[in-house]
Amino acid sequence: MSSNRYPIIYVRGYAMTEAERDDTAADPFCGFNVGSTVYRATVKKDAPAQKFVFESPVVRLLADYQYQSVYQNGLDILDDDWKPSPDETGKDVDGIAAASIVIYRYYDSGSELLGDGRSRDVKVYAQGLGKLILRVRDLVALREGPAFSAADFRCYLVAHSMGGLVVRAFLQNPALGDAAARACVDKVFTYATPHNGIDMGGVNVPAWLTANEMNTFNRERMSEFLDTAPVDGRMDYLPAAAFPADRFFCMVGSNRGDYEAAKGLSRMFAGHGSDGLVRIENASLWSIDDAKRSKPVATAYAFRSHSGYFGIVNSEEAYQNLVRFLFGDVRVDLWFEVDGVTLPPDLPKDADVDALYQVELLAAPRGKRWYLSRRVAEEDSPACRTHKELTDPERPERRSIYLSTVFLANKARVKQDRPTLAxxxxxxxxVPDYQVNKKFWLDGHYEGSSLFRDTLVIEIAPPRADDPAQNWNVKYGWQTDTAGQASLPMSPKQLADGKLQFIVPLSSLGAAPAAPGISGKVRLEVSAWS
Structure with a gap:
């Protein structure tokens, strides 16, 4: 295929009751068409909402990337009576366009409106996804001709909540689909998927809770339908043999306050550090290869709830991450490398001391009102390490902290005559709460103060498409040093996986006094993206 505008197959999330399945069956796009005009500027729920119009993922994909719906004459492509659509001349043309949005309507059979009203096992949904992919492949080949042969066909899977588990079951369990269908999947994007199951009140959904397939989110049950053994009791990892980790993206929500399901009971039992249903720590993935080496799957965070008016699917932040992941030009993985930490000098000597360091991140593209990734302590989404972890010589890997991944796109540049992505x-x-002999030490602690805080501006000029041998040009500047301009060039180090590594030392002006304090650097792994 000459273009990366492959078919997008959307897989919606869990509908528990028959009424919810009816609502899903009655919606042409199963929620992917829902927009929003509000967002939360602060964590305070009683603060007034801010106005921001987001038309919906479907409308934006149609307008921004010229995608098409596949519904024709009131039917979809899985209906026996579905007919080909007319082209611009009015002549019927077999098949569908490559740039099509296809909705996996797996709840139709479980609704009372179009089926028997009974929910199915997640394995059934995974098998159906494979069949749908092959159907889309064949129809695209009919429309687009020999250049879109079955061997070259690719598609994108975009899933919300349980839909991500349907996708993982299809990819990870060879018994649930054709290998030819799995080979068609180019990239996977998940919104708020419980990759490690759902915990309520600190307890995993029990396996015996079979009503309406609620035990789908039980980790033992997940291990069975994913055909994947747990690692340290967790299921939030993707075997490298199942799907390439760098082609998977996890969008994580951190706003529990606006999730209204079950009249607020869900957010109460999910607790802080959740989107109201899925805990933040359960909504991302790691990839593990045969040698037991692990690496994080690309992840970004947004102050959005699991669904509703302030939901993650109908948000500008998630949409921008989606389209940059699918169609972007540059990938940047962000890490914070801690070299050392120092304790307050007044702490008792020879005491058992520990502390919890919270690392925050706000990543914003040039000229935009929203963040590509937002990890803030007040929203329970920072990356955390204890003092003992950061000072343990036996675990140096804990001092390397993955923060997020951002994708940048030439299409999104504010000024097309500016050659850089920024x-x-x-x-x-x-500054952490220090514990001395397992008791909080409050002397010298100022709530909300920082060991380090500064803004790093990055400008990236990748090689031109017509001259791939051209060098990357990457500059940076800390706001305290350069007034928000990127002025200092960075020299890259070539990594084994083809990425370029850039190291940025922390600015001296952004740091607190030496004791307590933290030293380290930002590590950027940069690569061309397709």
Whole structure:
């Protein structure tokens, strides 16, 4: 295929009751068409909402990338009576366009409106996804001709909540689909998927809770339908043999306050550090290869709830991550490398001391009102390490902290005559609550103060498409040093996986006094993206 505008197959999330399945069956796009005109500017729910119009993922994909719906004459492509659509001349043309949005309507059979009203096992949904992919492949080949042969066909899977588990079951369990269908999947994007199941009140959904397939989110049950053994009791990892980790993206929500399901009971039992249903720590993935080496799957965070008016699917932040992941030009993985930490000098000597360091991140592209990734302590989404982890010589890997992944796109540049892609990342490390002999030590602690806080501006000029041998040009500048301009060039180090590594030392002006304090650097792994 000459273009990366492959078919997008949307897989919606869990509908528990028959009424919810009816609502899903009655919606042409199963929620992917829902927009929003509000967002939360602060964590305070009683603060007034801010106005921001987001038309919906479907409308934006149709308008921004010229995608098409596949519904024709009131039917979809799985209906026996579905007919080919007319082209611009009015002549019927077999098949569908490559740039099509296809909705996997797996709840139709489980609704009372179009089926028997009974929910199915997640394995059934996974098998159906494979059949749908092959159907889309064949129809695209009919429309687009020999250049879109079955061997070259690719598609994108975009899933919300349980839909991500349907996708993982299809990819990870060879018994649930044709290998030819799995080979068609180019990229996977999940919104708020419980990759490690759902916990309520600190307890995993029990396996015996079979009503309406609620035990789908039980980790033992997940292990069975994913055909994947748990690692340290967790299911939030993707075997490298099942799907390439760098082609998977996890969008994580952190706004529990606006999730209204079950009249607020869900957010109460999910607790802080959740989107109201899925805990933040359960909504991302790691990839593990045969040698037991692990690496994070690309992840970004947004102050959005699991669904509703302030939901993650109908948000500008998630949409921008989606389209940059699918169609972007540059990938940047962000890490914080801690070299050392120092304790307050007044702490008792020879005491058992520990502390929890909270690393915050705000990543914003140039000229935009929203963040590509937002990890803030007040929203329970920072990356955390204890003092003992950061000072343990036996675990140096804990001092390397993955923060997020951002994708940048030439299409999104504010001024097309500017050759660089740019964004700003605000990095902060909160002063922790120190514990001495397992008791809080409050002397000298100032709530909300930071060991480090500064904004790093990055400008990236990748090689031109017509001259791939051209060098990358990457510059940076800390706001305290350069007033928000990127002025210092960075020299890259070539990594084994083809990425370029850039190291940025922390600015001296952004740091707190030496004791307590933190030293380290930002590590950027940059690569061309397709």
């Amino acid at each position: 964004y700003a990342m605000t990095l902060g490390v909160r």
